[in-house]
Amino acid sequence: xxxxxxxxxxxxxxxxxxxxxxxxxxxxxxxxxxxxxxxxxxxxxxxxxxxxxxxxxxxxxxxxxxxxxxxxxxxxxxxxxxxxxxxxxxxxxxxxxxxxxxxxxxxxxxxxxxxxxxxxxxxxxxxxxxxxxxxxxxxxxxxxxxxxxxxxxxxxxxxxxxxxxxxxxxxxxxxxxxxxxxxxxxxxxxxxxxxxxxxxxxxxxxxxxxxxxxxxxxxxxxxxxxxxxxxxxxxxxxxxxxxxxxxxxxxxxxxxxxxxxxxxxxxxxxxxxxxxxxxxxxxxxxxxxxxxxxxxxxxxxxxxxxxxxxxxxxxxxxxxxxxxxxxxxxxxxxxxxxxxxxxxxxxxxxxxxxxxxxxxxxxxxxxxxxxxxxxxxxxxxxxxxxxxxxxxxxxxxxxxxxxxxxxxxxxxxxxxxxxxxxxxxxxxxxxxxxxxxxxxxxxxxxxxxxxxxxxxxxxxxxxxxxxxxxxxxxxxxxxxxxxxxxxxxxxxxxxxxxxxxxxxxxxxxxxxxxxxxxxxxxxxxxxxxxxxxxxxxxxxxxxxxxxxxxxxxxxxxxxxxxxxxxxxxxxxxxxxxxxxxx
Numbered sequence: 001x002x003x004x005x006x007x008x009x010x011x012x013x014x015x016x017x018x019x020x021x022x023x024x025x026x027x028x029x030x031x032x033x034x035x036x037x038x039x040x041x042x043x044x045x046x047x048x049x050x051x052x053x054x055x056x057x058x059x060x061x062x063x064x065x066x067x068x069x070x071x072x073x074x075x076x077x078x079x080x081x082x083x084x085x086x087x088x089x090x091x092x093x094x095x096x097x098x099x100x101x102x103x104x105x106x107x108x109x110x111x112x113x114x115x116x117x118x119x120x121x122x123x124x125x126x127x128x129x130x131x132x133x134x135x136x137x138x139x140x141x142x143x144x145x146x147x148x149x150x151x152x153x154x155x156x157x158x159x160x161x162x163x164x165x166x167x168x169x170x171x172x173x174x175x176x177x178x179x180x181x182x183x184x185x186x187x188x189x190x191x192x193x194x195x196x197x198x199x200x201x202x203x204x205x206x207x208x209x210x211x212x213x214x215x216x217x218x219x220x221x222x223x224x225x226x227x228x229x230x231x232x233x234x235x236x237x238x239x240x241x242x243x244x245x246x247x248x249x250x251x252x253x254x255x256x257x258x259x260x261x262x263x264x265x266x267x268x269x270x271x272x273x274x275x276x277x278x279x280x281x282x283x284x285x286x287x288x289x290x291x292x293x294x295x296x297x298x299x300x301x302x303x304x305x306x307x308x309x310x311x312x313x314x315x316x317x318x319x320x321x322x323x324x325x326x327x328x329x330x331x332x333x334x335x336x337x338x339x340x341x342x343x344x345x346x347x348x349x350x351x352x353x354x355x356x357x358x359x360x361x362x363x364x365x366x367x368x369x370x371x372x373x374x375x376x377x378x379x380x381x382x383x384x385x386x387x388x389x390x391x392x393x394x395x396x397x398x399x400x401x402x403x404x405x406x407x408x409x410x411x412x413x414x415x416x417x418x419x420x421x422x423x424x425x426x427x428x429x430x431x432x433x434x435x436x437x438x439x440x441x442x443x444x445x446x447x448x449x450x451x452x453x454x455x456x457x458x459x460x461x462x463x464x465x466x467x468x469x470x471x472x473x474x475x476x477x478x479x480x481x482x483x484x485x486x487x488x489x490x491x492x493x494x495x496x497x498x499x500x501x502x503x504x505x506x507x508x509x510x511x512x513x514x515x516x517x518x519x520x521x522x523x524x525x526x527x528x529x530x531x532x533x534x535x536x537x538x539x540x541x542x543x544x545x546x547x548x549x550x551x552x553x554x555x556x557x558x559x560x561x562x563x564x565x566x567x568x569x570x571x572x573x574x575x576x577x578x579x580x581x582x
Contacts, residue, residue, distance in 0.1 A: 057185030058144055058444075059169055060214030062162060062176070064223040065256075065439055071152050071162050071176070073169070075144045075213075076123035079132055082116050085139030092137050096120065099131050111139075143210060150176075158226050160262050160282040161219065161384070161437065173280065175217060175438070178383050182441055182449075185214030215449055218440040220256035225249060228556045229259040233531075236549045237263045240536035247532070247553065248284050248420050252525035254454040255424060255433025257382075258557075260284055285382060288390040288413035292499030293331075293350045293481075293542070294517045294530075295409030295419070300347050300472060301426050302370035303358045305465040314340035315361075317354035324401030328356055331498065347472050348480030350496065352408040359407030364398040367406070373460035374422040374432065376414055380457075382435045390414045409499060416530050423517050424528045425458070427473070427493065430466040432458045474522045484547035485518050487555045489565030493525075494518020494550065496543035501535060511535045514545035520554050526563055529554060 062071040079096075086092055093108035100107070100121050110118050120140070121128075129142060150165045163174020171180035188211030229247045237245040249259040262283050281287065303309035318339055320327050330352050346354035359367055371377070377392030391413035393402060405411040417435060425432025434457040441450040461469075473493035476482040481496040494517055501511035515532040519525040531546035531553075539545060558565075 055188030055209075055211045056169070057187050057211040058213040059150065059165070059185060060183040060216045060444070062179075062183070062217045062219065064219055064221050064226070066222065067218065068154075068223045070154055070158060070219070070223065071150060073150055077126070077129045078122045078143045079120040079124065079129070080141050080143050081111055081118050081120050082139045082141070083111050083113050083118060084116055086111055087138065092140070095135055095137065096132065096140075099128055100124075144213065154223065154227075156265050157223070157230060158221060158260070159265055160284075161221065161260055163385075173385065174282070175219065175383070177385055179217045179438070179441075182215040182217060186212040188212070213444040216442040216444070216446075217438060218442060220251070220258065220437050220439045221260065222258050222560075224560055225557055226259040226261065228560075229553055230261045230263070230265075232549055232553050232556075233261050233263045234265075236531075236533065236545075240533060240538065240545060242533045242537070243535040244279075244283065245531075245533045246284050246416055247529065247549070248416050249527050249529045249553075249557065250420050250424055250435065252424055252428055252519055252528050253433075255421070255435050255457070256439065256454070257435065257437045258527060260437070282384060282386065284416045285384050285387040286415070288388055288415050289513055289532075290410050290412065290499040290502060291414050291419055292409040292497035292513065292515070293352075293355075294423075294495050294497035294515055295406075295412065295414070296347055296350065296355055297423055297426055297469065297473065297495050297517070298371060298374055298376075299355055299358060299367070299407050300343055301374075301461050301465060301469050302367055303343065303362055304468050305370070305461040306362055306366050308362045308366065309343055309358050311344065311468060312342060315343065315346060315354050316357040317341040317346055317351050319353065321353040321356050321404075323356055323360065323404035324399055326401050326404070328352060328404060344472050344475050345480075347495065348475045350481050355408045356404045359403050360400070364395060364403045367403065368395045368398065370460065371406075371412075373458060374425060375458065376412070376418055376422070380417055380421055380435045382417060383438045387417070388415060390418055409497060413502075416532055419517060420528050420530045421457075422460075423495075423519065423530075425460055426469045427466060427519055427525055427528070429463045430459050430461040431456050432460055470522060470525075473518070477518065481541070481543040482516065482518065482547055484543055485516055485550045485554075487520055487551050487558065489567050489570045490520050490555075490558060490563075491522035491566055492518055492520045492551075492554070493522040494547075496541065496547060498540055498542045512540040514540055514542040516542050516546035516550050518550050518554070520558060521563060521566060523566065526561055527554075527557055529557075 058075045059073040061069050063069050089108050089111040093104045093111055096107050097104045107120065110120060132140065133142065150169065152162065161174055163176040164172050165176050166172050171177035171183065176183065189209045229249060233245045233247050245263045247259065247261050250257055264279060309315065320329050331350065341351060341354050343358065371392060376390060378389050379387045393411070402411055421432060421435050434455040436452055438452055440448055440452065443449050470493055473495060474491060476495055477485050477492045482494045485494050486492055497515040499513045500507040501513055502508070513532060513534050514536050515530060517530045519528045529550055531549045533545050536545045
């Protein structure tokens with residue numbers, strides 16, 4: 001009997017200790033969950049009924065130099081409330097109802113929510129927003145919400161400059177891509193209570209960080225000049241049945257781009273068309289071409305600045321010249337050369353033989369060094385995507401025939417931007433400016449975040465040489481191949497060029513590039529402009545094809561810039577006052 005009682009007692013003791021052990025385990029577990037792992041399980045619980053909503057940032061605008069908007073994103077204003085700051089919810093609901101048209105009961109219910117954030121009305125028109133904010137109601141606030149769509153108010157204007165954005169409002173090309181980090185802004189974040197299927201619970205928002213709008217980018221281009229350029233270029237490309245055309249206008253003093261255009265324009269094309277991708281290229285910075293006789297500006301600048309050629313030197317300039325075992329001829333363009341000519345007439349009448357003679361006088365090393373000083377063979381660093389450095393054969397590969405052909409613009413490839421930049425440096429007292437297309441970056445309040453000032457990039461030639469080049473290029477327009485580039489009432493300087501089109505490493509039969517690069521007014525240049533027409537039909541000469549386009553655009557630019565004519569009587573007699581055409 002006693003033994004049985006002992007067994008029962010022992011079993012009870014075991015059960016007691018087991019129960020104590022279980023309580024200890026459970027107690028430890030509870031302490032662990034509630035104290036040591038409290039934060040972990042709290043965050044897990046919250047994650048199951050709380051979610052984060054991203055609030056898109058409003059993308060900044062792109063404007064021209066006069067703050068005309070060229071690209072923007074539409075933002076609408078929403079009304080929000082912090083109910084904890086509202087003392088008289090009924091009165092506030094009544095006032096809001098009179099403007100919004102919503103029922104007083106619904107609004108008062110929102111204003112009574114147990115939260116610090118509640119939506120009152122989404123994406124309102126400006127008139128209603130102004131009326132509400134004029135009431136200065138405590139606890140009532142505004143929030144900008146983007147529509148997510150990019151707008152280009154001027155249509156296709158400046159499309160190769162502006163570029164485009166993608167489905168996620170990210171920059172894909174042009175300024176939209178290059179300046180994307182400035183334009184895109186910083187998204188906001190809203191943390192809110194969600195139901196089981198992830199839907200927002202009304203009044204359940206616990207925290208809010210507003211989105212920050214992107215910066216605005218101010219370009220150097222002038223919207224009115226850009227329009228003039230695009231209109232004239234499109235007309236010319238159609239008139240000559242040309243493949244493409246390009247015009248670049250640069251401020252002669254600062255290096256700022258006033259207009260840049262390529263035609264035909266890709267935005268009017270079907271994206272599925274075979275030439276669509278090619279037309280999206282901004283060929284002014286991406287496509288190198290043989291410049292032909294426009295490169296003689298660089299030749300003349302180098303020859304004079306090096307001292308190898310003087311203004312009054314008589315230079316061999318017959319119908320042919322020998323170089324490296326080859327016989328080279330003049331392109332002529334209606335002119336025949338004498339036995340010798342001065343540098344002024346060689347450039348005026350674009351004699352290839354005289355140009356070769358000047359190149360041979362300098363020698364490869366001197367000429368090559370000046371070409372490099374002018375920036376050829378390297379990118380300019382302009383704020384546009386896809387810029388190429390062109391093709392400049394290394395000096396070690398130059399033979400006499402290379403020196404000869406490069407002297408008249410063959411055997412070297414340049415971009416339109418490079419040739420304009422070189423001419424700008426040639427006629428701006430020898431100061432070549434850094435090409436720019438961005439002028440300022442502004443915040444959403446209009447404050448300047450970054451200001452891009454004109455900057456001297458290099459001084460390839462002296463001030464004295466620059467003056468001589470100016471005079472030589474004036475003579476091209478007054479007496480030589482550039483006569484059709486004249487602008488009535490103004491002195492103009494420039495150089496025509498006619499070059500073969502290169503396709504697949506070979507000269508394409510019967511295809512040419514007709515170009516003219518010039519500046520005005522010659523006595524105090526305000527702009528430098530290149531007109532380049534690829535494969536015109538009927539006539540091929542740069543002076544004949546591109547000269548008149550330069551004249552048409554140039555006189556409009558001078559009028560819009562407010563530059564008075566040097567010879568008013570000539571303007572009146574010619575009937576060339578642009579103001580009469582507007």
